[in-house]
Amino acid sequence: MFETLLPYLLAGISVGGQYALIAVGYTLVYGILRLINFAHGDIFTAAGFFMIYLMASLPIGLSIPLVIVLTVLLGFTVERVAYKPLRTAPRMSIMISAIGVSYLLQNLMWYITGGLAKQYPVLPGLSETIQIGSATTKLVTVVTPVLTVLLVIALVLLIKRTKIGMAMRAVSVDFETSQLMGIKINNVISVTFIIGSAMAAIGSMLYFSNYTAVTPTVGAMPGLKAFVAAVFGGIGSIPGAMIGALIIGICENLIKAAGWTAFSDAFTFALLIVVLLFRPTGLFGEKTTDKV
């Protein structure tokens, strides 16, 4: 029994870990701006293309940091250009802006790449195959969960211990008040986007080493699933996002194992709706009451 399930679990854990790294971006941004950053999945995709184009000419030692930098820049720019001007606007128009950005990024990538799948370069230390018990798989499958956990711990420390982290928490609790307290909202938000994008960049490296074809729309599904993971784990909670992501990753693989392959995506949304209805605060989120 376990022998047969093992490969599914491995796949689930690794893909879950990759969702987790994307989910962090969602959960941080939503925690502070109450905005579903629809473009996050596309930023993730962009990171994939950056790597492809950089690796074509540069050594891996340079490419990896450059990819992270570029992705961070992209995320930062998106925030400054598309979200900052709408700070005071109603939530709906910010979300529409987010959708617009996603639409733009996708079409841009479509235009540049001709909409054809691009082969992701081989990253040493990730792409080799190894034998675990009965299962053969890529090294990335093992690396991902470890790396994810480490990054999440680091993030949690950053948020709990550092000044900026404190600021982030303050802003996420009460936007206006923290503004009055002299916190530079815009900086805090930028930092959130920077962290989110960096995580997405790392996530993309792991994800695409595992699933080696990059297309302009490839990020959409993982993006949505990562968001669901963030909601499931409790918006604003980074460990929550990770656990949510792992659960989703494993579940969808088990569902495929059970032969319900056509509904592996539908399941994610079903889960989202169930969570929203019965536990809107997710696994680790705190309850908030809106004032009349």
Add this chain to the structure above:
Amino acid sequence: MSEVKTSGNNVLRLTDITMQFGGVVAINNLSLEVNTGEIVALIGPNGAGKTTAFNCITGVYEPTNGAVYFHGKPIAVNHPQGKMIKQYGGINADKYKDQKAVVYTPDKITHMGIARTFQNIRLFKSQTAFENVLIGTHLRRTSNFLTATFRLNMKEEKAMREKASQLLEEVGLSDVANELATSLPYGKQRRLEIARALATDPTLLLLDEPAAGMNPQETDELGEFIVDIKNKFNLTVFMIEHHMNLVMDISDRIYVLDFGKQIAEGTPDEIQKNPVVIAAYLGVDEE
């Protein structure tokens, strides 16, 4: 249970109302009565829980414990449940244990005849003054969406519009009927909110700081206005107010709230003399 018997002619009646948010007790065991035709004021320092009381009455909040009766009919009954049982900081919890909880959504309660205004004015911002009042009349409609869509309710529609413009007349806003509600000056917005509330045919009108941000002269006018509409629409008025002269001028009775507790009740003169009240207010002044 003695509290539950209703003393004849009271419109509104709160018994042992306690409202608790997590560990914070916003209202602690508040009991009060508002009788037909009265103007009753609820006063107290900021954060005393006055608006919370209104929200409990209008169904925005579900009281943690206690009961609210409207014309003797329970519109909210509750006792600590779930994890609240442990957290509960108020008293008289067991008194409502064996009563079944009653919860109505705000719209139902408005339907029964309680209308309110808001401390921070909440007009429909994209609508004109006229439309704001018109929306108030929607509640008493008899048409369904089909008859309304296909204009089989012309008579009713006409009636609604007449009623709305009449109400604007009453509150003296006919001249600005087609202005955007939010473009009106502050005082007129307050009046508009009252007109909109009246459009729902209430028997009890809850006013949340109707004179907030008004100058003395405006305030006096408002006082007359309130008395005026009370008689015209034979209402009962229950209001939260800070302007003491307004309160003392028009209210028949006054309840004083401090830190969620009722500290005094009585006629304006009694309250003015009441040492506890004075203390409470001085206490506030110090801060």
Add this chain to the structure above:
Amino acid sequence: MKKLIALVLAVMMLVPAFAMADNVIKIGVFEPSTGDNGAGGKQEILGIEYANSLAPTVTIGGEDYTVELVIEDNQSLTDKAISAAQSLVSKNVSVVLGSYGSGVSMAGGDVFAEAGVPAIGVSCTNPNVTLLCDYYWRICFLDPFQGTVMANFAKELGASKAYVLTMLGEDYGVGLGKYFVDAFKNLGGEVVEENFTEGTSDFAAYINNAVSNGCDVVFAPCATTYAALIIDQAAAQGVTFPLLAGDTWENSAILNAAKGKDIKVYCSTFFDENDDAAAAAEFVSGFKAWLNADEGKKTNNGGNDIVAAVSALGFDAYNVALAAVKAADSADPAAIAAALPGVTYEGVTGAIAFDDVGDAKKDMAYIKYANPETGAFDFVKTQSVGQ
């Protein structure tokens, strides 16, 4: 501002979309150059362009007409295909070539039929393309044939239980899969059928299912985008059984995915570049030269000068179209449509003659093996249903 917009709108709407110079005959190219099938579509266009470069004119009624190719991208999407087709029709093309992919062809079919413009399917293999559209002809073999062929081949590889994986919502793959299943069952084989949803990247679970179900062959007709992922992850999980697919897999994307990996990939296709028939050989050498002369064309071909079967089909399609024009001796779509059924042509992909449904009578498929060492396709054998 608003008035202006309204004005512009009105004016543009009233501009009739007619414009036609004389002594030019327009041939529409209805192909995906973006989207899931973009890679194959581009190769098909290359074949057509090459044919056009060899035969740029056609004589009608004694006069020489230059052939103008009007290329529209149907984005591999059925809904986009309709407007692409409409745009072709509105540009008054006399005949249409395409498309790669059956869904878009069926979607466009109505538009062409409505306008009375004949269309020649190049590599769309679903029966309904011609069956449900009176203006569609086709020069390649059909899925029932292809499915049977691959089923036979799978049996010859000694497979007894097949794992059939197709993309939910893609009629080409699902259809071909079904024909394979029927044929394979008739041959006494067992089958496990599963679908993946569009945008799937994680095929690990599917491979696992194939393994844990004890399948000894995988048949996965799907777009190259997914094919590359399936091959890569199958290799990563060290599967030993062969992967089979239909014509779409004959693409450099597959070669790149399989290169240097321990995996066996076979696909059926319409043409073999090492075919020693004179016409074919001539086409291959000429086409390679033509490709190598232009970097842009080479990149469109996938960065190498391997001759894809769809390019050969594109080449034939163009010539069939010209033959039809000559036969009709007119640029009028109706006339061409009337002439098409009678057209016969010795193509590089074999003799082409239409049956009464409008399909080319072809009874031979080429089976190729994606060689991981050389990174090229090795010709395995020709196969027909007879065997």
Add this chain to the structure above:
Amino acid sequence: MKKGNKRLIISLIVVALFYAGGCLIEHLSGTTSMVVTVLQKGAVYALIAVSMNLLNGFTGLFSLGQAGFMLVGAYSYAILTIPMAKRAAVYQYYNGGWVQFTIGVLPALLIAGVVAALFAALIGLPVLRLKGDYLAIATLGFAEIIRAIVQWDTIGPLTNGSNLLKTYPTLKNIMPGNTVLFTFIVVGICIGMILLLINSTYGRSFKAIRDDEVAAEAMGINLFHHKQMAFVISSFFAGIGGALLAMYQGSLQANSFKSAMTYEILLIVVIGGMGSVSGSIIASFLFIACSEWWLRFLDAETMIGDFKVPLLAPGFRMVVFAVVIMVVVLFFRKGIMGDRELWELGSRRKAKGGASVK
């Protein structure tokens, strides 16, 4: 009030002229010309955009389920109208399918709407209790689920699974030569009904909910009941819109009803102006005309002499498009019409701010 009437009459005349123009164009340039395509598809999208506007613009419910309901409508229509003779061929893998009868086009259109509305009623029960962007993501999710179910092989005999539905009556064979007129009539009637609803007491309370839920509830408006109503009605027309889209396309595949489609419609609504019916209509025709026709040249590599025009390549059109949309979203948040209607232009309700502004 009189002025209002005059405006109404004028705009009616405008509409009439537009109709006449539409038919005229079709007779001049032939059914297959691009301009006719634009008129047909533009009209269909107009209906869909208006139905979405009813929800997002007028009731303030940010729903992204439109594509799902269009899908339901389109499939209901197609499944019910495919002629018996053709069913065997269409359902080639499901030996003819389950449905073994055919009904007329107009009843089928109506049923398409009703079925979509039923789905909406079911989905609304849980989902409409969610707020803001949670509602958005949940409706998006439901749309995806619906698509997965429709493509599911097990109900293939009903939906033909992943394969195209064809041969059902299309615009062309209902009123040959007058396709535009037919589309305009159906769409006109639907939008007319939506307009009537919006200007009824129910429409007013929808707007109240959009402006301030708490106040609306305090006015005795039952939030859930009214939201559900808006949701169901919107979906009803989205269903009809989907059916019309199917009629326009001539072939139907669940695959094309992705969330991307919903986004497109949403952006049309934004460009036209949240809370403006006429805005949505104008925007639809503009959007379709640009994307299907005027901007096509952006996709074609063109040579002027030996000089290759830079940038022009497949996909560039959509980039330009997306940029334009971002500009609108960021700098012209009111869109073309704000939340006013054509016949209100120049009326004295100037300062009026739209749902999407301030």
